[in-house]
Amino acid sequence: MTRFHPPGAPVAVLTTQPLDRALDYRAPEGGVEDGAFVEVPLGPRKVLGVVWGAAAGDWPVEKLRPILRVLPVPPMAQAFRDFIERSAAYTLTPLPAMLRLGLRAPGLGEAPGKRRVYTLGTGEPDRATAARAAVIDALQSRPGDVFALSELADMAGVSSGVVKGLLKSGAVLEQATPRDADYPTLDPQRPGKTLAEDQIAAAEGLRTSVKSGTYGTTLLKGVTGSGKTEVYLEAVAEALAQGRQALVLLPEIALTGEFLTRVEARFGARPAEWHSGVTQAERRRCWTHVATGQARLVVGARSSLFLPFRSLGLIVVDEEHDTSYKQEDGVLYSARDMAVLRASCEGAQVILATATPSLESWANAELGKYARLDLTSRFGDAVMPKLATIDMRDEQLPGGRWVSPTLQRAIEARIIEGEQSLIFLNRRGYAPVTLCRACGQQVACHQCDARMVEHRFQKRLMCHQCGETAPMPDACPSCKVEGKMAAVGPGVERMAEEVTTLFPEARVAILSSDLFGSARSLKAKVEEIARGGADIIVGTQLVAKGHNFPKLTLVGVIDADLGLQGSDLRAAERTFQLMRQVSGRAGRADKPGVALMQTYQPEHPVIRAILSGDEESFLREEADQRRAAGVPPYGRMAGIVISDTDGATAFDVGNALARDITPLAAIGAEVYGPAPAPIARIRGRHRVRLLVKAPRQAPIQPALADWVGRIILPRSTRLSIDIDPQSFL
Ligand SMILES: [Zn+2]
Numbered sequence: 001m002t003r004f005h006p007p008g009a010p011v012a013v014l015t016t017q018p019l020d021r022a023l024d025y026r027a028p029e030g031g032v033e034d035g036a037f038v039e040v041p042l043g044p045r046k047v048l049g050v051v052w053g054a055a056a057g058d059w060p061v062e063k064l065r066p067i068l069r070v071l072p073v074p075p076m077a078q079a080f081r082d083f084i085e086r087s088a089a090y091t092l093t094p095l096p097a098m099l100r101l102g103l104r105a106p107g108l109g110e111a112p113g114k115r116r117v118y119t120l121g122t123g124e125p126d127r128a129t130a131a132r133a134a135v136i137d138a139l140q141s142r143p144g145d146v147f148a149l150s151e152l153a154d155m156a157g158v159s160s161g162v163v164k165g166l167l168k169s170g171a172v173l174e175q176a177t178p179r180d181a182d183y184p185t186l187d188p189q190r191p192g193k194t195l196a197e198d199q200i201a202a203a204e205g206l207r208t209s210v211k212s213g214t215y216g217t218t219l220l221k222g223v224t225g226s227g228k229t230e231v232y233l234e235a236v237a238e239a240l241a242q243g244r245q246a247l248v249l250l251p252e253i254a255l256t257g258e259f260l261t262r263v264e265a266r267f268g269a270r271p272a273e274w275h276s277g278v279t280q281a282e283r284r285r286c287w288t289h290v291a292t293g294q295a296r297l298v299v300g301a302r303s304s305l306f307l308p309f310r311s312l313g314l315i316v317v318d319e320e321h322d323t324s325y326k327q328e329d330g331v332l333y334s335a336r337d338m339a340v341l342r343a344s345c346e347g348a349q350v351i352l353a354t355a356t357p358s359l360e361s362w363a364n365a366e367l368g369k370y371a372r373l374d375l376t377s378r379f380g381d382a383v384m385p386k387l388a389t390i391d392m393r394d395e396q397l398p399g400g401r402w403v404s405p406t407l408q409r410a411i412e413a414r415i416i417e418g419e420q421s422l423i424f425l426n427r428r429g430y431a432p433v434t435l436c437r438a439c440g441q442q443v444a445c446h447q448c449d450a451r452m453v454e455h456r457f458q459k460r461l462m463c464h465q466c467g468e469t470a471p472m473p474d475a476c477p478s479c480k481v482e483g484k485m486a487a488v489g490p491g492v493e494r495m496a497e498e499v500t501t502l503f504p505e506a507r508v509a510i511l512s513s514d515l516f517g518s519a520r521s522l523k524a525k526v527e528e529i530a531r532g533g534a535d536i537i538v539g540t541q542l543v544a545k546g547h548n549f550p551k552l553t554l555v556g557v558i559d560a561d562l563g564l565q566g567s568d569l570r571a572a573e574r575t576f577q578l579m580r581q582v583s584g585r586a587g588r589a590d591k592p593g594v595a596l597m598q599t600y601q602p603e604h605p606v607i608r609a610i611l612s613g614d615e616e617s618f619l620r621e622e623a624d625q626r627r628a629a630g631v632p633p634y635g636r637m638a639g640i641v642i643s644d645t646d647g648a649t650a651f652d653v654g655n656a657l658a659r660d661i662t663p664l665a666a667i668g669a670e671v672y673g674p675a676p677a678p679i680a681r682i683r684g685r686h687r688v689r690l691l692v693k694a695p696r697q698a699p700i701q702p703a704l705a706d707w708v709g710r711i712i713l714p715r716s717t718r719l720s721i722d723i724d725p726q727s728f729l
């Protein structure tokens, strides 16, 4: 229940500052209610915070400092405050750090007023310089967007004076626009696409759930191209018709373009967007209108789960199996799991949409915790691609080449037909290893326990752990012999080179996340390819994420064995999902597709399961193995990483933890380690890992908090706890 605190009453305020609790203040003139966004004094500073209930009461009221002002935005709803508290408790994150995720909007509390924005004009610059060209390029790369002065200058890498200098000629326009303009109204009554029979049934089921106005989660499983989006848009329509808000999470912001177009076709206008590709002004607009309830539908990345919804009725997690839903630094959380938690706080429905469910979601559906709806037929005339392996033991390949003659012939046939082929290799860069032919040393990152990966486009070596780059050396860093450095193994850039040599006439496009300076340029490239702007696409797992390429009829997987060797408990599941997702890219429109997987072990159970297409038996088999081992989803896990610039200190802390596991033993948990983390050094910090395994129903969080709370960490040591770890690095 929301409480009102009269003027002068003691209240607790939670700020985003790294303190261990809320602080007490006096309510300002006019009083204040729970959830109000306020500005309070903290030492000599003013900081933002949220009224978090009545004061703890251990300070006399007259000694409390008053709240300075209440921000002119709607207070944070009780359901959202509950979510912040519960997600903090689940992930063992301090409350202020969790709240910070909910306050990521610039200029909160500033008056709306007018602001000056800059757009592309039609005039020609009176004098052309490289700096001026950079401004024009930046504006042209994001047509239709408006920018604040400093933002545009930053994007172009120039001073704001350069932007101003372009105003006189009309090459750049300056306008005063009202801040935070309303979003256009979405019309749920507009007729949607004509749906197939199984789509109609699924859509009806989802509409009924949304109408109930209560919490529930549905796994919506449909093969690639079965029209899942059309189906869940019907659930969105129902939420809108009920006067509630909806959120659609996408794993990859390059997908938003296609999604926005579909929303516009269905509801007559575009929704609000929230992700890293959105300008600062748009962020503030989105946050503000989500808070008032004016923004009815948001499409966004995982961080949009922390928007201040007024009345959230539905969350869709599209491609729910996607690993990028796990936030791997800062606050460690799974957006899929937090979506379920938020919905249960809000009395909202969740739809987990996927062609290849995660074992977690599949198991929850088996247990009856989640409802399940299946779409079995591909939409329209499209049929499932034909899957086959290419046994690499039988292929004649010269050294330094990876496209087998069989795959090469298949690509040739597609080019003749004017169709697209996709060459898939889940490895960024040119070559994974750079080796000295004189002394045999590999080039390693000097800060990490990792090899440097050559990125030939950027003419640099890069560490995929810490992002450190170095120029490609002429001489070996170890033995100083010149001209002996050699690339070993293929990366996606090297594949593009090979494909260009094999098919000199073909238009080759590369899709790899690091080749695009911005999300927008990646989005533009994806759209160009979808229109037929390439004959051969060479891509990493980026291409597996639901892009729709209608002319694509062949997928060639360069190394289907790549994911199978890992020690990760999800290695088989991930390989299965990835191969299914990638092969599902072929033949979506009216032409049947073929997926060919190059492998040295065609008899491997995972490869055979992929070929057979019998997903349910693969999942059941995988589930049996995990159940027997007591690992997720049939057991709980937590990863503890201790890092220090000094390796011995990190190990001492790990050993101290391992010596006394009383709180964990009390809940039946086991501790493994300490051991060097699989990547034992990142950014110069040595990393030691412990793994905690507990029975499924065990209350693991309080036990962990108690356990690590018994250790006093040296100042230089960091300890992070990852509940339900997805990667074991
Ligand atoms: Zn050497």
Ligand SMILES: [Zn+2]
Binding pocket: 445, 446, 447, 448, 449, 450, 463, 464, 465, 466, 467, 468, 682, 683
């Ligand atoms: Zn590194």
